[in-house]
Amino acid sequence: MKSVTEGELQPQPFADTDESAAPTSSAPRRRRRSMKMTLGLSILAVYIAVALLAPIVAPYNPLAQQIPDALAHPGMHHLLGTDQLGRDVLSRIIYGARVDLVAATAASLGACIIGTFVGLLTGYAGGWLDIVLTRIMDMVQTIPSFTLLLVLLLVLGPGAKSLVIALIVTHWVVYARLIRGSVLTLRSQDFVAAARLAGLRTSRILVRHLLPNVGRQAVTYLASDIILAVTAIASLGYLGIGIQPPTAEWGSMINDGQDFLSSNWWLSVAPGVVVVVLGLGLALVSDSFNERKDSS
Amino acid sequence: MVELDDVRVTFPDRGANRGVSGRGRRGRVVAVDGVSLSVARGECVGIVGESGCGKSTLVRTIVGLQKADSGRVLIEGQPLGAHDDRARKRRIQLVFQDPYSALNPAMKVGSVLGELLAVHRLVPRSRIRPRCGELLDAVGLSADYLDAYPQALSGGQRQRVSIARALALEPEILLADEVVSALDVSIQADILNLLIRLRRELELTVLFISHDLAVVRQLCERVLVMHQGKVVERGSVERVFSDPHDAYTRTLLASIPRLAFAAESPE
Amino acid sequence: MTSQPSRREGTRWQADAATGKPLLRVRGLSVTLPTRRGDIKAVDGVSLDVMPGSALGLVGESGSGKSILLRSILGLLPDEAHVEGQIYLEDEELNALAPKQRAMSRGKNISVIFQDPMTALNPVRRIGAQIAEGPIVHYGLRRSAARARAIELLAEVGIPDAAEVSRRYPHELSGGMRQRALIAMALACDPKIILCDEPTTALDVTLQKKIIDLLRRVCLDRGVALLFVSHDLAVVSELCDFVNVMYAGRFVETGLARQVISSPRHVYTWALLRSLPPVDGPRVAPLSIGGLPPDRLHPPTGCRFHPRCPVAQDVCVTLPYDLKDVGNGRRSACIYGAAPLPVTDEPGAVTDEQSGVVR
Numbered sequence: 001m002k003s004v005t006e007g008e009l010q011p012q013p014f015a016d017t018d019e020s021a022a023p024t025s026s027a028p029r030r031r032r033r034s035m036k037m038t039l040g041l042s043i044l045a046v047y048i049a050v051a052l053l054a055p056i057v058a059p060y061n062p063l064a065q066q067i068p069d070a071l072a073h074p075g076m077h078h079l080l081g082t083d084q085l086g087r088d089v090l091s092r093i094i095y096g097a098r099v100d101l102v103a104a105t106a107a108s109l110g111a112c113i114i115g116t117f118v119g120l121l122t123g124y125a126g127g128w129l130d131i132v133l134t135r136i137m138d139m140v141q142t143i144p145s146f147t148l149l150l151v152l153l154l155v156l157g158p159g160a161k162s163l164v165i166a167l168i169v170t171h172w173v174v175y176a177r178l179i180r181g182s183v184l185t186l187r188s189q190d191f192v193a194a195a196r197l198a199g200l201r202t203s204r205i206l207v208r209h210l211l212p213n214v215g216r217q218a219v220t221y222l223a224s225d226i227i228l229a230v231t232a233i234a235s236l237g238y239l240g241i242g243i244q245p246p247t248a249e250w251g252s253m254i255n256d257g258q259d260f261l262s263s264n265w266w267l268s269v270a271p272g273v274v275v276v277v278l279g280l281g282l283a284l285v286s287d288s289f290n291e292r293k294d295s296s
Numbered sequence: 297m298v299e300l301d302d303v304r305v306t307f308p309d310r311g312a313n314r315g316v317s318g319r320g321r322r323g324r325v326v327a328v329d330g331v332s333l334s335v336a337r338g339e340c341v342g343i344v345g346e347s348g349c350g351k352s353t354l355v356r357t358i359v360g361l362q363k364a365d366s367g368r369v370l371i372e373g374q375p376l377g378a379h380d381d382r383a384r385k386r387r388i389q390l391v392f393q394d395p396y397s398a399l400n401p402a403m404k405v406g407s408v409l410g411e412l413l414a415v416h417r418l419v420p421r422s423r424i425r426p427r428c429g430e431l432l433d434a435v436g437l438s439a440d441y442l443d444a445y446p447q448a449l450s451g452g453q454r455q456r457v458s459i460a461r462a463l464a465l466e467p468e469i470l471l472a473d474e475v476v477s478a479l480d481v482s483i484q485a486d487i488l489n490l491l492i493r494l495r496r497e498l499e500l501t502v503l504f505i506s507h508d509l510a511v512v513r514q515l516c517e518r519v520l521v522m523h524q525g526k527v528v529e530r531g532s533v534e535r536v537f538s539d540p541h542d543a544y545t546r547t548l549l550a551s552i553p554r555l556a557f558a559a560e561s562p563e
Numbered sequence: 564m565t566s567q568p569s570r571r572e573g574t575r576w577q578a579d580a581a582t583g584k585p586l587l588r589v590r591g592l593s594v595t596l597p598t599r600r601g602d603i604k605a606v607d608g609v610s611l612d613v614m615p616g617s618a619l620g621l622v623g624e625s626g627s628g629k630s631i632l633l634r635s636i637l638g639l640l641p642d643e644a645h646v647e648g649q650i651y652l653e654d655e656e657l658n659a660l661a662p663k664q665r666a667m668s669r670g671k672n673i674s675v676i677f678q679d680p681m682t683a684l685n686p687v688r689r690i691g692a693q694i695a696e697g698p699i700v701h702y703g704l705r706r707s708a709a710r711a712r713a714i715e716l717l718a719e720v721g722i723p724d725a726a727e728v729s730r731r732y733p734h735e736l737s738g739g740m741r742q743r744a745l746i747a748m749a750l751a752c753d754p755k756i757i758l759c760d761e762p763t764t765a766l767d768v769t770l771q772k773k774i775i776d777l778l779r780r781v782c783l784d785r786g787v788a789l790l791f792v793s794h795d796l797a798v799v800s801e802l803c804d805f806v807n808v809m810y811a812g813r814f815v816e817t818g819l820a821r822q823v824i825s826s827p828r829h830v831y832t833w834a835l836l837r838s839l840p841p842v843d844g845p846r847v848a849p850l851s852i853g854g855l856p857p858d859r860l861h862p863p864t865g866c867r868f869h870p871r872c873p874v875a876q877d878v879c880v881t882l883p884y885d886l887k888d889v890g891n892g893r894r895s896a897c898i899y900g901a902a903p904l905p906v907t908d909e910p911g912a913v914t915d916e917q918s919g920v921v922r
Binding site for chain 2: 189190191193194195196197198199200204208209212213
Binding site: 346347450451480481482484485486488489492507508509510511513514537547548549550551552553554555556557 | 624625767768769770772775794795796797820821825834835836839840841842843848849850855856
């Protein structure tokens with residue numbers, strides 16, 4: 001009997017579904033999405049480049065005080081003026097990128113890794129492990145995060161390292177819950193049972209089978225988490241508890257500039273805008289990444 | 297080859313289990329109620345029943361995904377232990393009902409098959425990909441599909457991959473849990489014929505679970521009819537179809553929609 | 564010509580039942596759905612008639628467009644869908660109506676039974692109230708009268724203790740009772756036609772039989788027409804007077820059920836019939852049709868079944884679609900339509916040796 005063999009790989013737009021009404025993106029929508037992604041990535045790239053190339057890009061030493069030039073208005077010598085100690089604002093912003101970006105990324109990544117690990121374990125294992133760890137997560141989340149942060153900083157002492165640790169401790173729970181939820185849903189899928197039946201070890205199932213499916217969610221949240229971390233660092237800096245002076249850090253810059261809002265408003269606003277634009281970049285990337293996943 | 301001795305499986309009653317078998321004590325639902333059966337090497341036995349009769353639970357108990365409350369499950373004379381070594385796990389494999397959840401959406405077909413071959417060290421590393429191609433060929437798919445993700449495949453193709461995955465470990469016993477139920481009628485015929493051929497070529501022992509008596513009749517020699525957790529009838533396919541003893545079996549047979557007019561003379 | 568149609572037993576629709584006015588007429592219906600990869604014509608220039616009181620079965624596999632066809636009659640397609648063609652209920656053109664009027668006409672004259680009873684019923688409203696809603700809206704019945712009617716209907720569909728059941732919520736009913744309740748709901752407004760979208764596919768076989776018997780009885784008693792979409796030819800053969808076979812968005816064969824099934828005039832119909840494992844009689848191996856379902860983005864030219872057809876000829880690749888009369892009120896789009904098909908049946912019963920059976 002003449003027949004086309006099943007070997008020919010043909011596009012199967014609807015597999016076996018009769019309800020073919022799946023109106024997904026059209027070409028213009030896709031273009032908009034990649035524009036978003038490009039814009040977002042460009043912003044992030046600029047930030048990363050600036051942070052890496054700080055010594056080359058910054059016109060002045062961010063710590064160099066030039067008291068006679070204090071509170072200069074933006075001009076030829078100092079594009080964004082100087083602060084009350086005569087330090088060049090632009091250079092401080094540039095060097096601030098190093099501090100804020102690194103700390104925020106480290107904190108978020110750390111939280112992501114720990115949280116994902118815990119989420120995978122509790123979601124898959126269930127039983128007493130799940131109960132115990134979930135209670136721990138509940139406890140951590142019950143304490144207002146800022147209070148917890150402050151307490152931790154008090155205990156660990158000031159400085160960037162303790163800041164990162166404190167942020168990890170407060171942030172990991174969200175990831176854990178997120179991943180745990182996804183794993184719980186996936187756990188009952190047949191392919192997991194098939195993997196178990198095939199004698200695959202639990203660790204392998206977690207890493208090779210579950211993680212690729214749930215990991216995307218963690219990464220998406222990571223983008224917004226970095227923003228949150230930056231905000232947290234900046235807020236703590238603003239409160240004077242985070243990164244200590246004289247290190248250039250956006251939050252403390254905003255804080256310091258408060259006293260001069262009427263006369264030298266850019267001292268606070270410039271670093272503020274920088275934080276906002278970073279958030280924008282992360283949001284764009286995260287959004288377009290998410291959209292792409294949905295329609296694929 | 298496979299032997300069940302008075303196996304009983306219950307679940308805690310969560311209230312949503314209406315329509316599932318009888319009630320047990322203390323708020324437990326009895327899914328499998330003292331089932332005994334034995335399957336000889338090379339046989340193809342069908343288990344039929346409607347939803348809630350316990351056949352799926354029974355199958356999962358046989359492969360070890362579900363623990364029985366009481367009774368014994370013996371595979372080749374050995375009881376199923378909690379810590380089976382890998383080699384034993386290979387002996388018996390299961391093909392699942394739902395083609396859409398049976399494959400990991402994040403893994404390519406080739407990876408799915410290759411992983412099993414690698415973990416169980418069934419072939420040397422260099423031979424893994426060719427062997428995966430052979431497996432796909434055995435189920436009627438071209439080797440091009442090795443690089444495809446499950447999303448690109450139709451239901452029938454996914455079931456074929458599922459079967460290939462089960463066969464990758466070279467089992468001696470194959471359990472098929474409603475494997476054609478989610479497929480279109482014409483694809484069902486494809487998969488059925490595939491199973492018939494594979495069974496012959498690989499000398500498999502097959503346990504075929506289905507709610508569709510006509511399909512079971514096609515594939516199996518013996519059939520067990522389950523109702524509310526119990527086996528209400530067993531015997532050869534011919535006998536059960538032509539002379540059912542049990543009332544439920546009779547009802548079941550009478551309810552199957554038959555193609556009317558098929559025997560009439562053409563107009 | 565018979566005046567009182569009855570299905571399965573007794574008289575059936577005669578071949579010349581084309582006299583008399585159709586209740587539902589569809590002409591040249593096309594539904595195009597935009598997707599990521601392009602536009603898909605889910606339904607491609609389809610026309611059908613449903614006579615009052617008769618049952619028409621729409622048979623096809625997944626992706627054939629039968630469900631979309633049903634929904635387009637109801638006006639339940641997504642906004643992006645592009646619909647062409649006309650749909651007439653008695654004399655009213657449904658497409659031309661404003662959505663509100665269409666909904667009114669729809670509610671009163673057309674009822675639907677979908678596949679999944681759990682999602683078709685509102686989980687937070689009692690059964691009786693849901694059934695009563697239709698008559699209240701469309702006939703202005705008072706609540707008490709509507710509730711009483713709901714109880715009557717529940718009893719009519721074979722639910723014992725109807726008054727008590729009408730006060731229950733959907734999750735308190737078994738699957739079979741839910742499906743019966745759905746039928747009661749479909750009958751509530753005295754519709755002229757009930758559209759069914761695979762209502763028994765998800766049901767157990769024993770339940771399916773009861774529901775089919777119920778549908779048949781109820782529709783005969785009330786003279787309600789049925790448009791029954793299914794992939795199951797056996798069920799359709801038991802319930803319907805007429806059958807239209809659908810493939811890749813088009814009808815390939817239409818006619819009286821008994822004619823189409825006893826002597827198909829399109830190779831696809833024949834292949835479909837032969838792919839069913841028989842319940843009675845000799846164990847014949849079911850036929851594998853082979854090939855893949857047609858690519859809906861770029862369907863095959865000419866007859867869409869030709870890539871998978873065992874007896875296709877060169878002309879089938881270029882043949883324009885033409886559902887032509889082949890006598891006795893039947894229609895076929897196949898070049899072999901006018902005479903019995905030149906297909907040889909598979910060799911008889913499969914021997915034990917061939918199937919590997921060990922006794």
